[in-house]
Amino acid sequence: LQEQNWGKVKELDRLTGQEEASARYNNMSPQYWYNPTYDAGWLWDGMTVHSEVTQHLFSKVFLNYNMFQPAVTIPVPVFVGLGKYDYVIPYTLWEPAYESIPDFTIKYFEKSGHTPQLEEPDKFNQALRDWLSALSK
Numbered sequence: 001l002q003e004q005n006w007g008k009v010k011e012l013d014r015l016t017g018q019e020e021a022s023a024r025y026n027n028m029s030p031q032y033w034y035n036p037t038y039d040a041g042w043l044w045d046g047m048t049v050h051s052e053v054t055q056h057l058f059s060k061v062f063l064n065y066n067m068f069q070p071a072v073t074i075p076v077p078v079f080v081g082l083g084k085y086d087y088v089i090p091y092t093l094w095e096p097a098y099e100s101i102p103d104f105t106i107k108y109f110e111k112s113g114h115t116p117q118l119e120e121p122d123k124f125n126q127a128l129r130d131w132l133s134a135l136s137k
Contacts, residue, residue, distance in 0.1 A: 018044055021054060031087040033113040068096040077103040079131045081124050083112025105131055 015023055022044035030036035067089070078101050082091040091108060098104055107127045109116035117124045 018047060021047075031113075032115070034083060034085045034111050034119050068093075068100070071096070071100050074101045077105070077135055079105045079107070079128060081107045081109060081116045081127060083109045083114060083116045083119065085111075085113040088114050107131075 022041045025032075025044070026040055029038050029040065033040065078097075080094065080097070082094065084091060091106075094106060098106075107124075109120045109123060112119040112124075
């Protein structure tokens with residue numbers, strides 16, 4: 001599916017601004033969403049896209065970014081909800097965080113990609129409420 005989407009790159013090159021950002025993101029849907037044909041265009045509605053900033057982030061900052069280097073210690077409780085079908089930041093990469101975050105809670109969502117809060121909102125919200133409730137005890 002992604003190969004088919006990449007075949008449309010020439011069409012994407014004709015777009016600018018918000019249209020381009022939305023189309024490029026949707027082009028990569030198989031990496032982000034449990035449903036690889038999901039149209040996430042609505043996420044871009046009303047969003048102002050600054051192409052220079054976006055280009056810098058995706059071509060420089062995120063290109064070689066490693067979220068666990070340098071290792072940091074986070075002294076507060078952390079909740080992370082991860083989709084099993086996230087191919088951008090797979091759940092399997094989170095193991096190093098267990099060591100550097102003393103109070104680390106991880107919840108896996110079986111029918112989600114990169115955004116379990118959107119793909120499984122009821123389950124995500126309940127997991128977050130349960131975690132917050134446990135903190136207040």
